[in-house]
Amino acid sequence: MRRIDIPELEDQPWFPRVLRDLLTDHLRFLAEVTRGFEPVLPLLRRALEASGRSEIVDLCSGGGGPWVALAPALPGVSVTLTDRYPNLVAFADVERLTGGRVRGRREPLDATDVRVTGVRTLFNGFHHLPRPVALGVLRDAVQKAQPVLVVEASDHRGIGMGVVSLAAVTSALAAPFVKPFRWERLALSWAIPAVPAVLLYDGLASMMRLYGREDLEELIAEADPDGRFAWEHGRAPVPGVPVGGIGYLLGLPS
Numbered sequence: 001m002r003r004i005d006i007p008e009l010e011d012q013p014w015f016p017r018v019l020r021d022l023l024t025d026h027l028r029f030l031a032e033v034t035r036g037f038e039p040v041l042p043l044l045r046r047a048l049e050a051s052g053r054s055e056i057v058d059l060c061s062g063g064g065g066p067w068v069a070l071a072p073a074l075p076g077v078s079v080t081l082t083d084r085y086p087n088l089v090a091f092a093d094v095e096r097l098t099g100g101r102v103r104g105r106r107e108p109l110d111a112t113d114v115r116v117t118g119v120r121t122l123f124n125g126f127h128h129l130p131r132p133v134a135l136g137v138l139r140d141a142v143q144k145a146q147p148v149l150v151v152e153a154s155d156h157r158g159i160g161m162g163v164v165s166l167a168a169v170t171s172a173l174a175a176p177f178v179k180p181f182r183w184e185r186l187a188l189s190w191a192i193p194a195v196p197a198v199l200l201y202d203g204l205a206s207m208m209r210l211y212g213r214e215d216l217e218e219l220i221a222e223a224d225p226d227g228r229f230a231w232e233h234g235r236a237p238v239p240g241v242p243v244g245g246i247g248y249l250l251g252l253p254s
Helices: 017-034 038-051 067-073 088-097 131-143 157-177 183-191 194-209 213-223
Strands: 055-059 078-081 102-104 119-123 148-152 229-236 246-253
Touching (some): 017 067, 017 183, 038 067, 038 229, 067 088, 067 102, 088 102, 119 131, 131 213, 157 194, 213 229
Parallel strands (some): 055 078, 055 119, 119 148
Antiparallel strands (some): 148 246, 229 246
16 A cells, blocks of 8 residues: 555644654554564664664654664664654653763754765654655765664554554553653643543654555655665564564665
């Protein structure tokens, strides 16, 4: 199924900053608790080997992504978190939890013009990007000869919709355990269930916005018309889960 670009509330310029930060905090909490992105570690190691360096530049980092869980498995590798709307409180918390191995960039960063060297990663962020921006992200990596790894938590819309619905429904129960602790999270999860409501809507919209196989092939052809990169996209299976998997797109300088 081709991508359907349904607007997400979190992406809108008018969306309240405090609510956006609460949402990205919760997504990071889910990534840490489930450790669901560990199947992409072999892909990360391949990208690092291809780069010949030990730096990762994470784009569209939100609340810090999965790096509290992934960083210990990549000894000697430094990670820089970046975002158009940096979640400064979350970045500081990730820095503390990783002993400084993961650091957040405080200034907004344009993912289509990254002037920092290192393997580029996007965890659960690529589907947010309109097609021209997604194309710009891949084209910039090709032009600057930097490996790029795009990861989405699900590559199957039906399964993904079930998962995000469950996550939204249970988010109110998880609210007291999400770090950093914020009283606003309790108020906007219990008194006014804004966090669960937005998680549900944006989560379902996200599944419709996933770039499918044909979408990715078209982006690759436009971003790298000269074949300067070796590309692959597919599904990283999750141990113990018989269906679905983590969707990925990996581009390495050839």
